[in-house]
Amino acid sequence: MKNKQKQIQLRDVQDVIDVIGGRWRGAILASLCDKEKRFNELKRDLGNITPRTLTKELKYLEMNKLVSREVDTSGAVTISYSLTEHGKSLEPLIVQIVAWGQKHRKVVLARVVLPT
Amino acid sequence: MKNKQKQIQLRDVQDVIDVIGGRWRGAILASLCDKEKRFNELKRDLGNITPRTLTKELKYLEMNKLVSREVDTSGAVTISYSLTEHGKSLEPLIVQIVAWGQKHRKVVLARVVLPT
DNA sequence: ATTAGCAGTATCCTAAAAGATAGTGGTATT
DNA sequence: AATACCACTATCTTTTAGGATACTGCTAAT
Structure with missing residues (x-):
């Protein structure tokens, strides 16, 4: 039981x-913490993320x-990404x-030692 | 400056x-939290980690x-892995x-909905 | 003497992640 | 009218992680 736990x-x-893992997910979430x-x-x-990767x-x-x-269609279509409530809980x-x-x-x- | 931050x-x-990312690192650390x-x-x-991967x-x-x-050389050689202080801080x-x-x-x- | 467990190494192979690059259809700007 | 920015999509290629499998040298137990 302890083991199952x-x-x-x-x-x-x-x-x-x-x-949050992978090369980008954590960074994307961190960036969206700031604002939408x-x-x-x-x-x-x-x-240097590629658009392909960002989309995915x-x-x-x-x-x-x-x-x-x-999506905001008033005027030029703009699209904004933001954290959901669940996302904010992160x-x-x-x-x-x-x-x-x-x-x-x-x-x-700290392990880096410069040679003379 | 805000941006640099x-x-x-x-x-x-x-x-x-x-x-802590990748398929195994988090799990290895979590497992070592328990004990060495x-x-x-x-x-x-x-x-089902392979020895090759575990070694790496x-x-x-x-x-x-x-x-x-x-490494413990008293008797049969045994090797134990444990968290360092820094590791424990995780x-x-x-x-x-x-x-x-x-x-x-x-x-x-919660999104899973069973069909009739 | 044989078997089993420990702590790995060595090779080979595959699948998935992500980069490079180009192009698309729309709007706003000058 | 031309250029530029937005929000992507499409293809192709490379890189990396990690699995499968077999093997090694050592010791302890039966």
Whole structure:
């Protein structure tokens, strides 16, 4: 039973890794924590993601109810992506991730020794 | 400056995803949160990871100072893997990940509708 | 002496992720 | 009228992760 419990937890970890993992998903979510964004705005934000990948990832996040896509047809059609309520519930996690990441960077870089 | 700050955060998120991401790293760390383990013990724990992959991932985690490998030569040589202090500092994060993962599972499964 | 478990290595192979690049149909700008 | 930006889509190729499988050298148990 203790073991079964453990299995379940590993599964949960895997689920989350799936959602925020990969090269881009975490970064997209982190970027949307800031505020809602449009497609090309996200693209610029993320640096060198290709449109193909961005499209794919946004669709995945939509399907997982983390991001919603809204079309505004008043005037020129614009499309904005934002976190859903569920997506927003990720924010504290992302904050903690960023904090740990900064600590981690220091620990790992500590091994770098410059040669004379 | 606000923008630069944002870039840095995205980088941190990426770093963490890198460390706990992939098919196995998160699970290995979660498993080692429990207690130190030997190679084949981990292998059984993780289900169907191949030894090749387990070796590779453990080396990666070692290099990133999250896991330490200890050899015991009294009697038959045994090797145990455990979290370093730095690795242990990940535990609260993993706990939060598991918690969110359970919530997420409910939200996503909520879309499943059984046909008549 | 043989079998079994430990802690891996070595090769080969496949599938999935993501990059590069070009193009599309629309609107707004000058 | 021409250019530029928006929000993508389509193809093609490369890269990477990770699985399958077999094998190794060692020790302990039967």
